[in-house]
Structures are given as structure tokens and as C-alpha cells.
Amino acid sequence: MSASLPTGRAERDPASQAVRPARTRAQLLLGPRTVIALLLVSAVGFVAFTWPLLASPDSGLAHASDAPLLFALLLPLLLAVVLAQLAEGGMDAKTVAMLGVLAAVGAALRPLGTGVAGFEPVFFLLVLAGRAYGPGFGFVLGALTLFSSALLTAGVGPWLPFQMLGAAWVGAGAGLLPGRLRGAGELAVLAGYAAVAGLAYGLLLNLSFWPFAIGTGSSISFVAGDPLVDNLGRFLAFTLVTSLGFDIPRAVVTAALVLLTGRPILRALRRAGRRAAFDVAINFSPTDDRTSSAEATAPHAGAPAHGEPRDG
Amino acid sequence: MTLRRPVAPRALHPGAWWLWALGLATAASRTTNPWLLLLILAVAGHVVTARRTDAPWARSFAVFLKLGLVVLAIRVVGQTLFGAAASGNVLLDLPELPLPAWAAGVTLGGPITDAALAAALLDGLRLATVLACIGAANALANPRRLLASAPAALYEVGVAVVVALSFAPSLVTGVQRIRAARRLRGRPDRGLRSIVSVAMPVLEDALERSLALAAAMDSRGYGRRAGVSRAVRRRTAVLTLAGLGGVLVGLYGLLDGTGPPWLGVPVLLGGILVAMLALRSAGTGVVRTRYRPDPWAGPEWLTVGTGVLAAAGGVVTTVTAPGALLPDPLPLTAVPLPVMAATGILLALLPAWGTPPPPALASTPRRDDASRTHRPAPSTSTSNSSEVAA
Numbered sequence: 001m002s003a004s005l006p007t008g009r010a011e012r013d014p015a016s017q018a019v020r021p022a023r024t025r026a027q028l029l030l031g032p033r034t035v036i037a038l039l040l041v042s043a044v045g046f047v048a049f050t051w052p053l054l055a056s057p058d059s060g061l062a063h064a065s066d067a068p069l070l071f072a073l074l075l076p077l078l079l080a081v082v083l084a085q086l087a088e089g090g091m092d093a094k095t096v097a098m099l100g101v102l103a104a105v106g107a108a109l110r111p112l113g114t115g116v117a118g119f120e121p122v123f124f125l126l127v128l129a130g131r132a133y134g135p136g137f138g139f140v141l142g143a144l145t146l147f148s149s150a151l152l153t154a155g156v157g158p159w160l161p162f163q164m165l166g167a168a169w170v171g172a173g174a175g176l177l178p179g180r181l182r183g184a185g186e187l188a189v190l191a192g193y194a195a196v197a198g199l200a201y202g203l204l205l206n207l208s209f210w211p212f213a214i215g216t217g218s219s220i221s222f223v224a225g226d227p228l229v230d231n232l233g234r235f236l237a238f239t240l241v242t243s244l245g246f247d248i249p250r251a252v253v254t255a256a257l258v259l260l261t262g263r264p265i266l267r268a269l270r271r272a273g274r275r276a277a278f279d280v281a282i283n284f285s286p287t288d289d290r291t292s293s294a295e296a297t298a299p300h301a302g303a304p305a306h307g308e309p310r311d312g
Numbered sequence: 313m314t315l316r317r318p319v320a321p322r323a324l325h326p327g328a329w330w331l332w333a334l335g336l337a338t339a340a341s342r343t344t345n346p347w348l349l350l351l352i353l354a355v356a357g358h359v360v361t362a363r364r365t366d367a368p369w370a371r372s373f374a375v376f377l378k379l380g381l382v383v384l385a386i387r388v389v390g391q392t393l394f395g396a397a398a399s400g401n402v403l404l405d406l407p408e409l410p411l412p413a414w415a416a417g418v419t420l421g422g423p424i425t426d427a428a429l430a431a432a433l434l435d436g437l438r439l440a441t442v443l444a445c446i447g448a449a450n451a452l453a454n455p456r457r458l459l460a461s462a463p464a465a466l467y468e469v470g471v472a473v474v475v476a477l478s479f480a481p482s483l484v485t486g487v488q489r490i491r492a493a494r495r496l497r498g499r500p501d502r503g504l505r506s507i508v509s510v511a512m513p514v515l516e517d518a519l520e521r522s523l524a525l526a527a528a529m530d531s532r533g534y535g536r537r538a539g540v541s542r543a544v545r546r547r548t549a550v551l552t553l554a555g556l557g558g559v560l561v562g563l564y565g566l567l568d569g570t571g572p573p574w575l576g577v578p579v580l581l582g583g584i585l586v587a588m589l590a591l592r593s594a595g596t597g598v599v600r601t602r603y604r605p606d607p608w609a610g611p612e613w614l615t616v617g618t619g620v621l622a623a624a625g626g627v628v629t630t631v632t633a634p635g636a637l638l639p640d641p642l643p644l645t646a647v648p649l650p651v652m653a654a655t656g657i658l659l660a661l662l663p664a665w666g667t668p669p670p671p672a673l674a675s676t677p678r679r680d681d682a683s684r685t686h687r688p689a690p691s692t693s694t695s696n697s698s699e700v701a702a
Contacts, residue, residue, distance in 0.1 A: 093530040
């Protein structure tokens with residue numbers, strides 16, 4: 001649930017190379033190195049999104065033509081590095097399978113959104129899965145969902161790295177929400193987060209698209225080195241013209257979807273996470289405290305689902 | 313160009329197509345010369361028609377062309393409505409709308425000049441051409457094979473994507489199955505209310521399958537890593553953090569522009585290099601052989617080489633004759649055609665003949681059926697699972 005798990009155990013404890021720690025959920029452990037790598041990549045990603053607002057006039061990036069290309073090539077490398085680091089921190093078969101299946105669900109949901117203005121059904125799944133399985137899982141799921149969707153539709157373009165990073169942030173942020181909430185309060189917080197995240201994603205993607213879409217010639221283009229407020233005003237005008245009509249409905253729809261479907265989906269995800277605890281550490285030393293947790297979870301291990309409602 | 317002997321059909325390495333297309337896209341992104349851009353469009357279009365397959369992704373070239381037209385339209389409309397006052401002959405004088413104070417600096421309406429319109433058109437054409445090059449890569453490269461040649465460090469992530477790609481089609485059949493079941497029971501299978509009651513069983517089914525898949529993968533040694541020494545782990549971590557930090561500092565230097573010159577591009581390039589080394593170092597923990605690796609032979613080198621030459625022609629012309637790449641668009645008859653850049657772009661036409669023809673789809677490719685959960689990653693196979701718990 002939260003990042004305060006037995007972090008970095010595999011890195012510190014040489015014995016854990018043979019016996020992995022027992023886990024109760026299909027989630028990703030975040031060691032300190034991984035957290036730092038995530039923060040660094042997020043900082044670079046932040047610059048990749050907001051450079052039109054930050055660039056000074058005599059900087060090498062001030063002309064609009066080079067920077068989008070640079071970031072479109074740079075971000076995939078950085079995403080690969082941080083995903084490799086996350087995988088090294090502990091990505092076992094359960095996590096891989098759960099990531100793959102949920103990314104498939106998200107990728108299958110995505111074409112539903114193309115027909116209706118502003119309806120982007122991926123986000124509510126990202127928010128709920130990030131909430132159920134933690135920030136690391138949410139980050140990877142966000143990136144992989146958009147990547148798989150692009151591969152399925154053969155839509156790999158310069159926008160893809162930005163979308164991957166934005167969706168990864170949405171998933172990771174959901175995992176960072178306060179962990180103790182349950183019930184109606186949890187749903188309300190998640191719905192509020194989903195609305196804000198949907199809106200922020202739209203604005204960020206817009207920001208990355210801004211120099212592409214309008215160039216430097218018009219009065220709503222960015223001017224390198226202008227005061228932040230002036231550039232922000234022009235950006236808001238650009239957003240108002242192009243995509244605010246999509247962004248606000250998307251935020252509302254995502255929040256409504258979380259409210260409507262959050263409870264059963266969260267329950268299903270958490271249940272699957274508990275049932276994925278077949279990876280108990282078998283330990284023959286009686287003094288180890290991990291034995292008790294192994295016994296507690298072992299009876300559920302891989303138990304077939306009897307009498308579950310398959311429909312309705 | 314004649315071929316001495318008939319070449320057996322085979323799919324070119326997808327990475328070669330991507331590098332070729334990125335080379336062309338680089339050439340396109342450096343110029344607003346309409347002749348060069350149209351030449352690039354023609355070259356990409358010809359190679360796509362010559363070497364694409366009947367696969368679903370081969371249609372994406374047209375999709376990207378349409379997207380390019382949309383971008384072109386946005387550019388021109390944006391310039392028309394929000395264009396700041398520019399020099400040139402006024403074609404049309406739109407009434408200028410007064411805007412509230414918070415939108416200071418934004419103009420709506422006003423005169424449209426031919427020079428501003430031509431500049432917007434050419435800039436839009438440049439973006440559309442870049443998009444067309446990316447679309448050519450999408451159309452020519454098999455995305456699954458590209459995934460199979462991902463770096464070793466991304467093995468687990470790659471497996472997850474393969475699972476997602478294989479599983480997505482079966483989700484659709486799952487939805488159809490559950491809707492059919494609801495119809496048979498006389499319950500509504502359309503409308504807002506039925507969406508939740510169809511979606512939940514589909515999701516439960518998906519999670520169920522993921523557990524079965526995880527159990528199958530776990531028992532066959534997926535998700536295990538070879539024993540990595542602490543030294544290698546530490547080296548990977550140091551390289552990762554140093555590379556990412558270098559990239560961040562380099563970007564800061566580039567954006568700021570006032571610091572010492574070494575703080576910008578050199579630090580950025582160093583960071584990128586170190587990050588690549590980190591990726592390679594992380595891959596040492598994955599000891600696996602590749603199943604049926606895609607060959608990288610002469611045609612691949614030819615394809616990549618012509619892409620690089622196209623980009624190089626553009627870059628060299630930037631130095632020797634910068635005016636020819638970013639010409640004054642009016643009058644159009646006076647726009648020169650830089651020979652060096654044009655030759656480089658024309659060379660990128662060679663893969664249309666110099667590569668083996670793609671295999672016909674008569675022999676149906678192996679389906680990556682998600683129901684065969686015991687083989688989650690058909691394109692890779694484990695050779696080593698030395699680290700087995702307990």
C-alpha cells in the first residue's frame with residue numbers, strides 16, 4: 001500500500017538472494033536507489049514538459065525545432081533506465097503477470113475513448129490499480145499501458161514518451177495517497193485525485209504539444225525568456241482554444257467512473273493481490289519471524305475460486 | 313539497381329526500419345524547404361508501398377499522413393486567428409476582436425499576410441513530414457519483433473508488454489462471451505447499467521488469469537534473475553544515478569544558457585552515455601538466450617546507412633548553406649533545391665530495392681494465443697534460472 005515496505009531488503013541482505021521475503025501483494029518494492037532514480041527521471045520529465053516556460057532566450061533550446069525532438073529521443077532512454085532499475089528492485093512473475101493483464105485491460109479500454117469527446121477510460125483503472133498496489137506498480141503500469149496501447153494500434157509517435165511519463169505519474173500519485181483510508185472516504189479522495197490528475201495530465205500533454213502545434217509565429221506561441229506569467233497566460237489561451245473542452249469533461253468522467261466502479265474494482269484488485277501470495281518464503285530456521293507470516297498466508301495460496309459470481 | 317540472385321523473402325530487422333525513419337525525420341525536422349519536404353514524403357511513401365506487408369500495422373502510414381494534415385490545419389488556422397502582425401502583403405483583413413485585460417498580448421483576428429501564411433504552411437508541412445516518417449516506421453516495423461530485441465535489462469518489462477499484447481484480443485472475446493451469457497439469461501446487455509455488470513466479470517476473469525499465468529511462470533523460472541554480485545548491483549546503481557543526474561544537470565545548463573558552456577551539451581551527452589552503460593550493466597543480471605533472433609545483415613546495414621546519409625545531408629547543408637534549408641518561402645520559384653541534402657534524401661530510397669521483400673502472409677504467423685498461458689513469452693526462452701527460492 002505505502003512505500004514503507006521492507007525497502008531494499010534484497011540489496012542489503014545477502015541471504016535474501018536465496019530466500020526472497022514473503023509478500024502479500026503483487027506490488028513492487030521501492031528501494032532507496034529506485035526512489036532516487038524515479039525522482040531524477042521525474043525531474044527530467046518535468047523539464048521535458050515545461051521547457052517552453054523555463055527556457056531563457058539565449059539557451060540552446062530556445063528555438064522550437066530542436067527541443068521536442070531531443071526530448072522525444074531522450075525520454076525513452078530514461079524511461080528504459082528507470083524501468084530497468086524498478087525491475088531490478090524486485091519484479092517477480094506475479095508482478096509481471098499482473099502488470100501485463102492490467103495493461104491489456106487499459107489498452108483495450110483506450111479505443112473506447114477515441115470516439116467520445118474527452119472520455120479517456122484508462123485513467124480510472126490507473127488510479128485504482130495504483131491505489132491497490134502502490135506507487136511503484138502504478139508508475140510501471142501507467143507507462144506500460146500507454147506503450148502497449150500504442151503498439152497495438154501502431155501509433156508509436158513522438159508523443160508516446162510524454163504520454164507514458166504522464167500516465168506513470170498518474171498511477172504513482174494514486175499510490176502515494178494516504179494509505180489508511182477505506183470506504184466512502186477513500187472513494188471520495190480517489191475521485192478527487194482522479195479529477196485533478198486527469199486535468200493535470202491534459203495540461204501537461206498540451207504543454208508538450210504547444211511548441212509543436214502552434215510554432216513561434218502567433219500571439220499564443222511561447223516566447224523564450226519571457227516572464228513566466230506572460231508565457232503562462234499565452235499557454236492558457238492556447239489551452240482554452242484547443243483542448244480545455246476535452247480536458248474538463250475528461251476529469252469529470254474519470255472522477256464519476258471512480259465513484260461508480262471504485263468499490264467493486266478495488267475489492268477485486270485487493271483480493272487478487274492477496275491471492276497472489278503463493279510466493280511464501282520457505283524458511284527452516286524456527287527463530288525467523290517470517291515463518292509466521294508464511295503460515296498465515298499459505299492456506300490461501302493458489303486456492304481455486306469456488307462459487308464466485310461470474311456474472312452480475 | 314539489379315539483383316544478382318533472387319533474395320529470399322524475410323522481414324527486415326524492425327530496428328533498421330526505425331533508424332532509417334528517424335534519419336529521414338531528422339532530415340525533415342531541420343528544413344522548411346518545401347522541395348526537400350515533398351521529396352522526403354515521396355521517398356518514405358515509395359519505400360512503404362514497396363516493402364510493407366498485409367499486417368494490421370502496415371496501414372498506419374495513411375493514419376499518420378492524415379494526422380499530419382490535421383497538424384497542418386491547426387498550424388494554419390492558429391496562424392490565421394492568432395497571428396501576430398507580420399510583414400508581407402495583406403491578403404485578408406479580419407476584424408480584430410478586443411480581449412480582456414488578462415489576455416494581454418493575445419490578438420484575435422487582424423490582418424493575414426501572405427508571408428505569415430506561407431511560413432505557417434511550411435512549418436506545418438515540416439511537422440507533417442516528420443510525422444509521415446514516424447508513420448513509415450510504424451508501418452514497416454513489426455512491433456512484436458522490435459519488442460523481442462529490447463535490451464536485456466528490460467526483460468521483465470518486455471514480458472509484461474508481451475502478456476498485454478497477447479491478452480488484449482482475448483479480453484474482447486471475453487466481453488462478447490459475457491454479454492452473450494447475459495442475453496441468454498434475459499438480462500439487458502446494453503446501456504449504462506449493464507456496463508458495470510459486464511465489466512466486473514471481465515476484470516475478475518482477467519485477474520484470475522493473471523494469477524494462473526503468474527503461477528505457471530513462477531514454476532518455470534520466469535521472473536528469476538541470475539545471482540548478481542553486490543559489486544555489479546552497486547555499479548548499476550551508481551551508473552544509473554550518475555547518468556540521470558548528468559542528464560538533469562545538462563538540461564539545466566542548456567535551458568539556462570548563461571552558465572559555462574561545458575555545463576550544457578557535453579554534460580548532457582555524458583549523462584546519456586552513462587545512462588546507456590547503466591542499462592547495459594543492469595542487463596548482466598539477465599542471462600538468457602534469444603529464441604529465433606532477428607538477423608542483422610547487409611540489408612539492415614544498407615537501410616540504416618541510407619537513413620544516416622539522409623540525416624547527414626541535412627546536417628551538412630545546415631553548415632554549408634543554411635539559407636537553402638530555411639528559405640524565404642516567397643516567391644516559391646526562387647526557393648533553391650540544395651543538392652547535398654536532396655542527394656542524401658534520394659539515397660534513402662535504396663531500401664525499396666536493396667532489402668529482401670517481406671514474407672507473404674500466406675503462411676499464417678504463429679498466433680500468440682493468451683490461452684496458452686504456459687508460454688507467456690513466445691519470443692524468448694529461459695536458459696538459466698540459477699536462482700530458485702529454497
